[in-house]
Amino acid sequence: MTSSPATDGGRVVVPVSDSASVRRELDRFAGNAFQEREDGSLSCDFAGVTHFTVLPDGRVDTGMPLHSFQGPADRLVFDHERGEVTVELDADDRTLAYTFRRP
Numbered sequence: 001m002t003s004s005p006a007t008d009g010g011r012v013v014v015p016v017s018d019s020a021s022v023r024r025e026l027d028r029f030a031g032n033a034f035q036e037r038e039d040g041s042l043s044c045d046f047a048g049v050t051h052f053t054v055l056p057d058g059r060v061d062t063g064m065p066l067h068s069f070q071g072p073a074d075r076l077v078f079d080h081e082r083g084e085v086t087v088e089l090d091a092d093d094r095t096l097a098y099t100f101r102r103p
């Protein structure tokens with residue numbers, strides 16, 4: 001059974017292990033740019049090389065014209081009003097974060 005994602009000041013916090021909530025929030029985040037691929041990846045493919053993908057094993061792969069991110073994640077933090085999703089990973093008593101902004 002999956003739980004509902006938590007909200008934090010208008011942001012939606014979703015563990016990457018909750019694939020149903022990740023799917024729902026990515027669809028809300030990307031609209032027509034969202035797709036679920038045959039391999040189970042949840043992908044938002046925007047214009048050009050710009051993309052945000054959650055792989056079935058919980059890793060995240062993003063691409064923007066000047067930067068990208070590839071790596072594990074514990075949770076995704078969606079700020080739909082600002083058009084942002086932040087990848088968070090807890091490591092060594094700190095939280096590493098990468099923010100992707102919808103083009």
